[in-house]
Amino acid sequence: MSENNPIAIDNDGKPIWKFLWSELKPKGKIFTPFNVISVPIILLGLTLIVIRFWKGLGSVTNLTQEVPWGLWIGFDVVTGVAFAGGAYVLTFMVYILNMKKYKSIVRVTVLNGFLAYVFYAGALLLDLGRPWNVINPIIGNNFGVNSVLFLVAWHFLLYMIAQLIEFSPAIAEWLGAKRIHKILSGMTIAAVIFGITLSTLHQSGLGALYLMAKEKIHPLWYSEFIPIMFFVSSIFAGLSMVIFEGSISHNVFQKQISEKDHKARTGIILGLSKICAGTMFAYFFLQVLVFIHNRHWDLLNTPMGYWYLLEMFGFVLLPMMLFYFSYRRNNIMLVRVAAILTILGIILNRLNVTVIGFRWDAAIHYIPSWMEVVVTLTVLFTEIWIFRWVINRMPVLRDSPSWAGKH
Amino acid sequence: MSINRRGFFKVLGLTGAALVIGREMKAAPGGNGDIDFRGVLYDSARCKGCRGCEYDCAEANGLPLPGPAKDIPPIRHTSETKRTVVNEYKTSKGTVFIKMQCMHCSEPACASACLTQAMHKTKAGPVIWRGEKCMGCRYCMISCPFDIPKFEYHSSNPKIQKCDMCYNRLKTGEIPACVANCPNDALFYGTRRQLIKEARKRIVENPKLYVDYLYGEHEAGGTCWMYLSPVPFKELGMKEIQKASYPALTKGFLYSVPSIFVLFPALLLGIHQATKKDNQTPEE
Numbered sequence: 001m002s003e004n005n006p007i008a009i010d011n012d013g014k015p016i017w018k019f020l021w022s023e024l025k026p027k028g029k030i031f032t033p034f035n036v037i038s039v040p041i042i043l044l045g046l047t048l049i050v051i052r053f054w055k056g057l058g059s060v061t062n063l064t065q066e067v068p069w070g071l072w073i074g075f076d077v078v079t080g081v082a083f084a085g086g087a088y089v090l091t092f093m094v095y096i097l098n099m100k101k102y103k104s105i106v107r108v109t110v111l112n113g114f115l116a117y118v119f120y121a122g123a124l125l126l127d128l129g130r131p132w133n134v135i136n137p138i139i140g141n142n143f144g145v146n147s148v149l150f151l152v153a154w155h156f157l158l159y160m161i162a163q164l165i166e167f168s169p170a171i172a173e174w175l176g177a178k179r180i181h182k183i184l185s186g187m188t189i190a191a192v193i194f195g196i197t198l199s200t201l202h203q204s205g206l207g208a209l210y211l212m213a214k215e216k217i218h219p220l221w222y223s224e225f226i227p228i229m230f231f232v233s234s235i236f237a238g239l240s241m242v243i244f245e246g247s248i249s250h251n252v253f254q255k256q257i258s259e260k261d262h263k264a265r266t267g268i269i270l271g272l273s274k275i276c277a278g279t280m281f282a283y284f285f286l287q288v289l290v291f292i293h294n295r296h297w298d299l300l301n302t303p304m305g306y307w308y309l310l311e312m313f314g315f316v317l318l319p320m321m322l323f324y325f326s327y328r329r330n331n332i333m334l335v336r337v338a339a340i341l342t343i344l345g346i347i348l349n350r351l352n353v354t355v356i357g358f359r360w361d362a363a364i365h366y367i368p369s370w371m372e373v374v375v376t377l378t379v380l381f382t383e384i385w386i387f388r389w390v391i392n393r394m395p396v397l398r399d400s401p402s403w404a405g406k407h
Numbered sequence: 408m409s410i411n412r413r414g415f416f417k418v419l420g421l422t423g424a425a426l427v428i429g430r431e432m433k434a435a436p437g438g439n440g441d442i443d444f445r446g447v448l449y450d451s452a453r454c455k456g457c458r459g460c461e462y463d464c465a466e467a468n469g470l471p472l473p474g475p476a477k478d479i480p481p482i483r484h485t486s487e488t489k490r491t492v493v494n495e496y497k498t499s500k501g502t503v504f505i506k507m508q509c510m511h512c513s514e515p516a517c518a519s520a521c522l523t524q525a526m527h528k529t530k531a532g533p534v535i536w537r538g539e540k541c542m543g544c545r546y547c548m549i550s551c552p553f554d555i556p557k558f559e560y561h562s563s564n565p566k567i568q569k570c571d572m573c574y575n576r577l578k579t580g581e582i583p584a585c586v587a588n589c590p591n592d593a594l595f596y597g598t599r600r601q602l603i604k605e606a607r608k609r610i611v612e613n614p615k616l617y618v619d620y621l622y623g624e625h626e627a628g629g630t631c632w633m634y635l636s637p638v639p640f641k642e643l644g645m646k647e648i649q650k651a652s653y654p655a656l657t658k659g660f661l662y663s664v665p666s667i668f669v670l671f672p673a674l675l676l677g678i679h680q681a682t683k684k685d686n687q688t689p690e691e
Contacts, residue, residue, distance in 0.1 A: 053563060054563055055561065055563065056559070056560055056561045056562045056563050056565060057558075057560050057565070058560025058561040059561065061560075063560060065484070065486065065487075065548070065554070065557050065558065066554060068545035068548040068549060068558060069545065069549055092675075095679065096675050096678050096679045096682070097678065097682050098679075098682040098683060098684070124544075127544070128542050128543045128544055129541075129542070129543020129544075129545065129558060129559075129565040130538075130541055130542050130543035130564070130565065131542065131543070133523065133539070133540065133541060133542040133543070134542050136523040136540055136542060137522045137523050137542075142523040142524050142525075142540050143524070144519075144521045144522040144523055144524045146518075146519040146654060146657075146661070147519060147520055147521055147522040147546070148520075148657050148660065148661065149520065149522040149544065149546050150522035151661070151664060153522060189679065192675075193671075193672050193675045193676055193679070194672065196671065196675055197667065197668060197671040197672055197675070200667060200671065201664060201667055201668070204660070205660070208657055208660040208661075209546070209549070210549070211656045211657050211660065212516045212519075212520060212549070212550040212552075212653045212654070212656050212657060213549055213550060214552070214649065214653070214656060215552060215646065215648055215649075216549075216552075224656070224659070227660050
């Protein structure tokens with residue numbers, strides 16, 4: 001896909017604007033299957049976004065007065081942010097617990113997390129009816145400090161800055177800015193600590209958003225423990241995404257990965273699957289406790305009850321056991337299957353709280369329009385484009401230049 | 408493992424940042440228990456279902472006038488073009504009408520949900536929407552237990568539509584349009600205490616006519632709009648909702664924020680220091 005360049009490019013001798021201009025040009029083949037699929041969808045999505053701002057949300061979405069948050073919030077924001085949780089878990093393991101083994105995948109995970117926040121939180125702007133007022137909760141005297149959403153919005157913003165600082169040494173290495181690199185590297189620990197604290201609060205905060213919708217969410221999914229559930233599940237959601245995404249980029253960007261990192265990968269994946277199995281066990285146990293506490297036995301024998309059991313057994317307990325066995329038997333394939341099942345389970349869980357179980361009793365059910373799906377894909381594909389652009393230029397998967405020391 | 412100068416400043420900086428943010432988050436759903444808000448008592452035993460209030464409301468708020476009765480189904484929801492509707496239920500005591508609009512909760516979920524204070528509980532009683540602050544996130548709609556705020560989905564400059572108890576009329580000393588024009592005296596405007604007193608009086612004076620329940624006295628922590636009815640409220644499609652205030656549901660979470668902001672960074676920094684290899688100096 002890209003030219004093979006073992007050492008990071010730096011702009012020695014070249015004026016900076018000339019260097020940046022040359023970096024902006026596309027590298028690699030143009031007609032790859034991904035490009036052929038993603039470009040038309042992105043163009044269609046951009047058209048739909050223009051229509052949405054011109055004619056109003058109702059022209060593109062199927063949102064109703066009873067279900068005012070649909071796919072764009074339930075999937076893009078709530079689910080997307082759960083998957084971006086890998087960044088705070090890995091920075092915790094590497095920088096706080098000093099688990100050196102995982103260091104080689106920190107940068108790519110932080111980059112993924114950062115882009116996920118930029119794009120999925122950015123997708124929020126598409127959903128705002130009056131986006132020109134988005135600045136209100138950030139400046140001025142309009143602080144709705146009693147609002148969970150106020151907290152989440154601020155945390156998104158601050159966490160994006162923290163992640164940018166965590167990732168910034170890679171940008172400095174790309175630009176060959178040695179002095180700035182030293183300063184930025186020195187800020188990493190502070191950014192990591194701040195970032196983990198913010199993540200804990202806003203991962204749970206996304207769940208806390210729904211606390212006031214007490215009678216609106218199906219009782220099998222509503223409890224006062226939604227924030228804790230969202231936080232715990234974000235740990236294995238994020239790590240499963242790291243495993244899944246890693247297995248793809250390891251093939252796509254194979255040439256960039258050094259021999260040493262390549263060999264270390266099996267150990268990393270098995271280590272992550274162990275953590276996933278552990279946190280999923282805790283999560284399943286919590287779910288059982290909440291279920292027993294709420295005494296909704298009668299609801300199990302209803303269609304929504306079967307749906308709930310499918311989620312709990314098919315997409316929590318089953319992948320948990322797969323993670324466990326794959327770790328015991330050193331089976332990488334099984335880890336991947338478990339990761340994919342977990343990812344599906346998280347999508348299912350978040351959509352059950354935010355869309356499927358939300359006003360499940362309403363007369364008119366909300367089903368996303370094809371246009372909402374296209375816009376969601378547009379956001380996703382654009383993010384992958386930017387991700388690929390960065391990976392092909394900055395030392396994310398490949399080793400840092402020798403002057404930067406080990407990253 | 409002793410703390411050095413650089414580490415000290417790091418801790419100092421983090422603690423400072425935590426305190427600033429912690430303070431910002433400190434304020435949690437406040438109680439409005441002491442204020443005697445103004446509100447309206449609706450008596451469905453007196454309402455004849457003329458729907459005059461729907462016309463008065465549309466006129467007062469510049470909304471399209473509702474159509475003639477024959478075109479209208481007996482049960483409707485308020486919408487982005489109708490801030491109030493009068494519904495007709497066949498009950499155990501014959502046909503009973505019930506007027507729906509914003510309940511103007513004493514501790515409104517929508518206002519505590521709003522991150523820009525666009526939804527605002529005024530000291531007078533009405534919960535109002537302020538367009539210059541609203542960013543259209545619709546979290547108020549998610550939070551409202553009565554499904555009252557409605558959004559103009561087909562506008563590029565959408566507004567949230569809901570009853571504001573004719574806040575502009577109240578400011579000039581008038582009473583809400585629907586109350587002023589009700590021909591059957593089914594609406595009674597006053598402070599919450601007056602409303603409760605009046606409702607009790609009516610129930611005591613006419614125990615056969617009313618069920619002994621004042622809807623809104625305790626629902627959602629108390630609302631400014633209250634209802635009397637000749638039949639149990641379930642028969643009128645009124646939801647049975649929790650008596651406690653809705654903002655209180657997020658209180659526990661919001662209260663935990665400052666403590667996490669102070670404790671987590673300290674804890675994380677401590678673990679970071681503790682897990683450093685012994686052969687490494689703490690400096691680098």
